[in-house]
Amino acid sequence: EIDEEPHTSILKATDMGMDMHTRPPKLMDRVKATMRVKRYSPRTEKTYCYWIRFFIRFHGVRHPASMGESEVHAFLEHLAIQRHVAAATQNQALNALVFLYRHVLDQPLGDIGDFSRAKRPRRLPIVLSxxxxxxxxxxxxxxxxxxxxxxxxxxxxxxxxxxxxxxxxxxxxxxxxxxxxxxxxxxxxxxxxxxxxxxxxxxxxxxxxxxxxxxxxxxxxxxxxxxxxxxxxxxxxxxxxxxxxxxxxxxxxxxxxxxxxxxxxxxxxxxxxxxxxxxxxxxxxxxxxxxxxxxxxxxxxxxxxxxxxxxxxxxxxxxxxxxxxxxxxxxxxxxxxx
CATH class of the missing domain: 1.10.443.10 (Intergrase catalytic core)
Structure with a gap:
């Protein structure tokens, strides 16, 4: 999991008088806590955490705070072009990242730009007599x-x-x-x-x-x-x-x-x-x-x-x-x- 401040060394933490047991909560812990405060459903929490972890791994385990619109754009392009996900799945991933940057990192995303959107085909529901x-x-x-x-x-x-x-x-x-x-x-x-x-x-x-x-x-x-x-x-x-x-x-x-x-x-x-x-x-x-x-x-x-x-x-x-x-x-x- 990703720490709140990944580049802070143990020596620096010791110099600041911080004990190892009082380090800031990890990123995914903050995500879960924020979602529970906002009363998101457990299923949404599980889904959003999945996409946030996927996003972090896709960019070589970089901390999201060091990334922004261009990295989100590249990730959404990858989902549509390489993984061929459905439109609803791509939107789900985008919603998870928007939540992360707006409510957890306090860094609302700006203009992501035009990215390749997964096509939403028209499907009729299966109906039984x-x-x-x-x-x-x-x-x-x-x-x-x-x-x-x-x-x-x-x-x-x-x-x-x-x-x-x-x-x-x-x-x-x-x-x-x-x-x-x-x-x-x-x-x-x-x-x-x-x-x-x-x-x-x-x-x-x-x-x-x-x-x-x-x-x-x-x-x-x-x-x-x-x-x-x-x-x-x-x-x-x-x-x-x-x-x-x-x-x-x-x-x-x-x-x-x-x-x-x-x-x-x-x-x-x-x-x-x-x-x-x-x-x-x-x-x-x-x-x-x-x-x-x-x-x-x-x-x-x-x-x-x-x-x-x-x-x-x-x-x-x-x-x-x-x-x-x-x-x-x-x-x-x-x-x-x-």
């Missing part, structure tokens, strides 16, 4: 079946499904609350009536598991930010329990033993196996279930703004991609052969 989704669900069981059903019936992302807590389910209003979704935004979406019995059973399972943990080691669930310090008993209350907990406890950042939610990769693997077993002509992923939710609503005549709100899209232009899948933009035009 209702019958195809039912065939996929028939190859799932238990919690995995319920999670896939919620992705299709409520339009949830896989991570949003994994993060559901007991408190997020409102049976009276038939509403599911998605908390800290993409962009750290909350929203509400539909609770399918067909899922209500399975959800109630899952809540009962969470209640039984909580009772067992209280009799054993009283392991709490992981809580967002500093909520465990503000409400010390919240992690052992039913309302904060994960609907889909992990199989075993783990350590959080503070070193405490907590119970986290199921990892998204486990759900993704289960859904992919189910799609292969269903022999689909267009096999997709968990996100295909969310795409199918949107297209089903639009085909039923649901207003596109409503679909936008249910999906949590920032712009209606993002939601409009589903109209291309449906072919609704053709306005009833027929080809010369019918």
């Amino acid at each position: 209702h019958d195809e989704v039912m065939r996929v669900l028939d190859n799932l069981s238990g919690p995995m079946h319920l999670m896939a059903t919620l992705m299709y019936g409520s339009g949830l992302r896989v991570l949003e499904t994994c993060r559901l807590r007991v408190r997020d389910i409102d049976f009276d209003r038939r509403v599911i609350t998605v908390r800290a979704g993409k962009g750290d935004k909350d929203r509400t979406t539909l609770l399918p009536s067909s899922c209500a019995p399975a959800l109630q059973q899952q809540i009962n399972t969470s209640r039984d598991q909580l009772g067992y943990r209280l009799k054993q080691a009283s392991v709490p669930v992981s809580l967002p930010h500093a909520l465990n310090r503000k409400y010390p008993t919240a992690g052992l209350s039913l309302s904060w329990q994960w609907l889909f907990p992990a199989s075993r406890p783990c350590f959080n950042d503070e070193g405490d033993v907590v119970l986290h939610h199921i990892h998204p990769s486990a759900v993704q693997k289960a859904v992919k196996r189910a799609m292969r077993a269903a022999s689909l002509q267009r096999p997709g992923s968990c996100h295909a279930l969310r795409h199918s939710f949107a297209t089903q609503l639009l085909s039923q005549g649901t207003d596109i703004r409503t679909v936008q709100e249910l999906l949590g899209h920032k712009s209606v232009e993002t939601t409009q991609i589903y109209t291309h899948v449906l072919g609704s933009e053709f306005a009833g035009v027929r080809g010369p052969l019918g």
